[in-house]
Amino acid sequence: MWQTTPAGDRALLVTLGHTIDPSLLGQVLALDRVLAGRPPSGLISAVPAYASLLCHYDPAVTDAARLEASILQLEGHVDAAMALGAVVEVPTRYDGPDLASVALATNLTPAAVIEMHAEREYLVYCVGFAPGFTYCGALPDQLSVPRLASPRLRVSAGSIGIAGRQTGIYAVESPGGWNLIGRTALRLFDPAADPPVRVKPGDRLRFIPTS
Secondary structure, X not given: OOEEEEOOOOEEEEEXXXXXXXXXXXXXXXXXHHHXXXXXXXXXXXXXXXXXXXXXXXXXXXXXHHHHHHHXXXXXXXXXXXXXXXXXXXXXXXXXXXXXXXXXXXXXXXXXXXXXXXXXXXXXXXXXXXXXOEEEEOOOHHHOEOOOOXXXXXXXXXXXXXXXXXXXXXXXXXXXXXXXEEEOOOOOEOOOOOOOEOOOOOOEEEEEEOO
């Protein structure tokens, strides 16, 4: 069942589940589409993530209880079929500072790590943490490694990392604790662009090795 939780005094978090699963993301994106097409009174915007939708509202127009009632009546009445977005090719130079340690931890050669990482498309589940950061999955089981014990204070924009079953791209310079295996020159966040973020949940990424 869908659950709702106030997020401050002008947002409502609608949680549809608790796992990382393409079908669950499909439900989130379907709800997002319905609300965008027929927004309840006072709804300003919605931000999708793995299994939830954060709904921002105008407290001068509505409140959490009324917005909750409008949204919950949609449960079981949205088309949850995954509407996949664009496939974005990411030219990738696999020379990250953690490539060798990932190879050692997974009993693979660096070349095998690169091959396995680049052999599939990755669904974008969420964009956040820092502007444009992409959370994608799922990695092959053999590439699953934990986050670094001590996060770096600075990770360069364009760095490509892995952690657990996920891979992601740092769109801006920020702290970070993922294992860095490569980098791309593709710009994923441009505050002057409309929209400023290059990819969105439901899109897919394909990493293309370059020299």
